[in-house]
Amino acid sequence: MTQNATPAELQTRAEWLAKEGVVGVTIVWADNNGIPRSRTVPVAQLAAAAQRGVGITTLFAVFDSHDGITFAHDGLSTPSGDVRLIPATDRIVHLAGQRGFAWVPGRQVAADGSEWPYDQRSALERQVARAADLGLKFLAGYELEFHLSHAEPAPDRTLRQAHEGPAYGPLALLAVDAFATQLLRDLADNAVEIGQFHAEYGPAQLELSIAAADPVTAADQQLLARQTIHAAAQAHGLRASFAPLVNTEGVGNGWHLHTSVSRNGVNVLSGGDGPHGLTADGSAYLAGLLRDLPAIAAVTAPSVPSLHRLRPGYFSSAYAFWGVENREAALRLVPATELLGADHANVELKPSDASANPYLALAVVISAGLAGIADGLVAPEPVQSDPGNWTDEQRAQNGIHRLPTTAEEQREALLGNDRVRDALGGDLLGAFAAVRAADHAWAQDKPIDDVVAAHRWRY
Ligand code: GLU
Ligand code: MG
Numbered sequence: 001m002t003q004n005a006t007p008a009e010l011q012t013r014a015e016w017l018a019k020e021g022v023v024g025v026t027i028v029w030a031d032n033n034g035i036p037r038s039r040t041v042p043v044a045q046l047a048a049a050a051q052r053g054v055g056i057t058t059l060f061a062v063f064d065s066h067d068g069i070t071f072a073h074d075g076l077s078t079p080s081g082d083v084r085l086i087p088a089t090d091r092i093v094h095l096a097g098q099r100g101f102a103w104v105p106g107r108q109v110a111a112d113g114s115e116w117p118y119d120q121r122s123a124l125e126r127q128v129a130r131a132a133d134l135g136l137k138f139l140a141g142y143e144l145e146f147h148l149s150h151a152e153p154a155p156d157r158t159l160r161q162a163h164e165g166p167a168y169g170p171l172a173l174l175a176v177d178a179f180a181t182q183l184l185r186d187l188a189d190n191a192v193e194i195g196q197f198h199a200e201y202g203p204a205q206l207e208l209s210i211a212a213a214d215p216v217t218a219a220d221q222q223l224l225a226r227q228t229i230h231a232a233a234q235a236h237g238l239r240a241s242f243a244p245l246v247n248t249e250g251v252g253n254g255w256h257l258h259t260s261v262s263r264n265g266v267n268v269l270s271g272g273d274g275p276h277g278l279t280a281d282g283s284a285y286l287a288g289l290l291r292d293l294p295a296i297a298a299v300t301a302p303s304v305p306s307l308h309r310l311r312p313g314y315f316s317s318a319y320a321f322w323g324v325e326n327r328e329a330a331l332r333l334v335p336a337t338e339l340l341g342a343d344h345a346n347v348e349l350k351p352s353d354a355s356a357n358p359y360l361a362l363a364v365v366i367s368a369g370l371a372g373i374a375d376g377l378v379a380p381e382p383v384q385s386d387p388g389n390w391t392d393e394q395r396a397q398n399g400i401h402r403l404p405t406t407a408e409e410q411r412e413a414l415l416g417n418d419r420v421r422d423a424l425g426g427d428l429l430g431a432f433a434a435v436r437a438a439d440h441a442w443a444q445d446k447p448i449d450d451v452v453a454a455h456r457w458r459y
Contacts (some may be wrong), residue, residue: 005089010047013092018043021099027054027225030120032435033065033303034355036223039085043102046089053084053109059072060108061118061431064438065303065355065458073434075192075427083108083116091220096189097182097231098197105133105220119290119426121216124359127423128215129367131261134370136268138360139260140218143209144225144354145200145253147246148176151229151239159246161204161239166363172199176206176238177183183208183232192225202251202314206398212258212346215366221226221356224355226459242311242354244301245452246275252309252316255353257300258334259365260346261285261373269345270336276324277335277345278379286347288372288380289365293320295417296349297330298410299364299424302436303355304443305455307405310351312388317350321383321400328386330403351403354459360424367423407440442443 005013017025024040028048029333031037039054057079071077078112094102108119115122131138148162163175173180180197187194193211200207208229226242233240245252261268263281272279278286289296301310312318315327316416329350336345352361368429380399389399395401404410409455414420414433421429 007051009046010050010089014043014046014279017102018095020094022094023100023104025104027085027104029106029170030223030357031060031063032357032432034357050089051088053086055082056085058083064435067123068438068457070434070438073431075430082111095377096186097228097275103224105229105260117425118431120357121423123218123424123428124363127363131366131370135263137262138215138366139212140215141210141212141258143256145207147204147241148206148238149204149240151237151247152269154305162203167201168198179232179236179238182235184252186228190224190228192221192247219362222358226289239454243306243455244353244355248449248452248457251314253314254350257349257352257361258346267345270342282371284377285369285380287377288369292368292417293330294404294413295420296364296368297351298414299359300352300356304439305452306355310403317447318402319387319400320403323382325386326384364420367419
């Protein structure tokens with residue numbers, strides 16, 4: 001169904017969905033904490049919702065990670081106002097794991113139908129359009145790590161893990177066989193194409209990678225994949241945690257973001273004369289991301305637990321550097337090979353997790369990358385070891401800095417970067433920063449274990 005389906009076409013679609021057993025259409029967006037929010041309309045209201053939208057408060061832009069509302073951002077400092085949530089009806093899916101519901105991503109517009117500056121999906125659409133004007137096309141794909149436990153915790157309230165490894169083992173998958181079977185089937189039915197699925201390194205951890213797509217689709221699919229995973233888990237008495245950290249100790253859940261850029265259909269990250277097959281544009285793209293990494297990470301790994309996840313030695317990235325297939329690097333170049341072909345080349349952003357808004361994460365990555373290309377930057381030599389094992393002097397000599405670890409460093413990185421400001425726009429950036437401040441204030445006097453636990457089921 002096309003974006004501009006007529007009301008009559010949507011009415012037919014709604015009738016068809018109703019015949020299939022759908023009673024409600026859930027319109028979903030992600031807020032500035034990466035938390036999915038939604039409104040559901042009866043299926044018969046689909047055409048009306050597409051035309052007029054559903055009224056929601058303007059304040060969703062200033063919801064924090066704990067459903068608190070901050071009034072610290074000037075643009076949204078009163079409880080008055082309404083925005084309209086419009087379903088992107090070309091993306092409607094009858095949910096395989098929730099047969100009574102259809103799912104559709106939403107876009108927020110102002111009450112008069114004009115652009116709402118706080119809408120995250122529109123921010124990404126603007127960057128995609130900017131890239132297109134420059135003759136560049138992006139592909140993106142999220143990789144989702146999550147922790148799976150039994151829905152009922154142990155008597156002492158600790159989580160009962162759904163599998164006990166071994167990491168990457170088929171035995172671990174066997175332990176969650178019924179869930180895994182339903183998940184792969186439901187993802188296929190929901191048209192979320194995945195590359196692969198495996199038991200990950202961490203305790204009771206699993207991972208799936210979503211196939212590369214245009215950026216808006218990639219973000220939509222990331223939201224749909226979450227809903228699909230949660231539904232499959234629930235159907236089997238399990239519970240999935242997507243939080244950056246499930247417990248303070250141990251491995252976190254990264255939602256690494258893979259991107260590639262092409263010009264005239266040719267991937268700029270491969271086939272060039274530069275080192276590692278990079279073209280000049282490819283090198284500039286990488287250098288653009290590197291230049292803005294602290295600010296990018298403030299958007300792509302923004303929560304309080306995110307800051308704790310980014311530790312050396314966990315493959316989660318702690319330092320701002322790039323490497324070729326270096327799993328400790330914040331930017332990992334996955335180069336093209338003869339076996340895999342030129343299209344395969346991409347850059348993986350490691351400081352990225354479920355507490356990021358998937359649209360904003362891509363918007364800032366694209367914006368920083370385009371700026372790198374416009375400025376003709378040249379990437380430095382890659383780092384192939386782990387700077388976490390170096391001395392402070394060695395890191396200083398090589399110009400390698402830790403990514404922000406405190407609220408203050410994060411705020412400084414976020415607000416001090418003109419390219420991130422341009423990508424988000426002043427209003428959205430202001431709301432985003434206010435939400436971060438609210439989150440940090442909430443966490444300030446609490447033990448980190450409690451903070452991590454409070455984020456565990458939010459995503
Ligand atoms: N779990 C790691 C993280 O927090 C990533 C491990 C890997 O897949 O490289 O990002
Ligand atoms: Mg992984």
